[in-house]
Amino acid sequence: MTLLKKEIYQEIKKQIISCQLKPGTFIRETDFEKELRASRTPLREAFAKLEEEGLLQVIPKKGVQVKPLSLMSIAHAYEARLLLEPFILNNYWDSINAAAMTKIKIALINLIKKQPLKLSKHYICSFFELDNKFHRLISESCVNEYLSSTLQHVDDEVERVRMQLSYNSRYLESAQEHIVVIKAIESNDKKAAVAALVTHIKNSQGVALNSISHQNIDYVTFQ
Numbered sequence: 001m002t003l004l005k006k007e008i009y010q011e012i013k014k015q016i017i018s019c020q021l022k023p024g025t026f027i028r029e030t031d032f033e034k035e036l037r038a039s040r041t042p043l044r045e046a047f048a049k050l051e052e053e054g055l056l057q058v059i060p061k062k063g064v065q066v067k068p069l070s071l072m073s074i075a076h077a078y079e080a081r082l083l084l085e086p087f088i089l090n091n092y093w094d095s096i097n098a099a100a101m102t103k104i105k106i107a108l109i110n111l112i113k114k115q116p117l118k119l120s121k122h123y124i125c126s127f128f129e130l131d132n133k134f135h136r137l138i139s140e141s142c143v144n145e146y147l148s149s150t151l152q153h154v155d156d157e158v159e160r161v162r163m164q165l166s167y168n169s170r171y172l173e174s175a176q177e178h179i180v181v182i183k184a185i186e187s188n189d190k191k192a193a194v195a196a197l198v199t200h201i202k203n204s205q206g207v208a209l210n211s212i213s214h215q216n217i218d219y220v221t222f223q
Contacts, residue, residue, distance in 0.1 A: 009046040024068040077157040078205035088142045095141040105182040108175045127171040
């Protein structure tokens with residue numbers, strides 16, 4: 001049974017964002033024909049869509065490459081998040097799913113309480129999953145399709161960065177910052193929520209840039 005066009009696109013995108021397909025790697029349609037049991041037409045369509053989203057790039061005379069991570073691209077991704085997310089939170093405040101945010105807060109608190117003596121891949125990835133849900137909820141509250149679409153692409157790039165940082169990520173500090181934002185949302189304190197979100201994004205940007213610059217971007221991944 002062959003995969004549907006949408007499933008092919010989603011699977012390749014998942015491999016890129018998780019860094020299973022490492023940044024800078026050159027890929028070919030034939031690499032996926034057998035793995036995904038897919039024909040060339042849906043594969044080409046998936047490649048084209050991923051190129052449009054900035055996750056793949058065509059290098060003349062070389063082929064299709066998973067877009068590399070660079071200090072500049074990381075800085076730009078966080079800069080875009082810093083501009084967009086606080087704006088959306090401030091201007092689409094009434095559309096925020098507060099109940100879903102509260103569930104994330106409870107899950108984060110429970111994870112922090114259950115911190116094992118020896119960190120595991122599963123434990124840290126649980127934070128990453130909740131982090132994604134937190135930022136997606138902000139994006140989804142925006143009815144402006146141009147803003148939400150742009151932020152979706154930014155979120156994908158930030159997630160690649162986070163997977164690169166793996167055990168060196170600031171998942172505990174980030175979780176605490178998410179909790180502060182959510183508590184402000186629960187209290188209907190827009191000003192405090194926006195300010196806390198700005199602080200969170202700036203902190204994450206600083207740590208990401210500093211960590212990546214010292215890793216020489218070797219693309220260590222969770223696999």
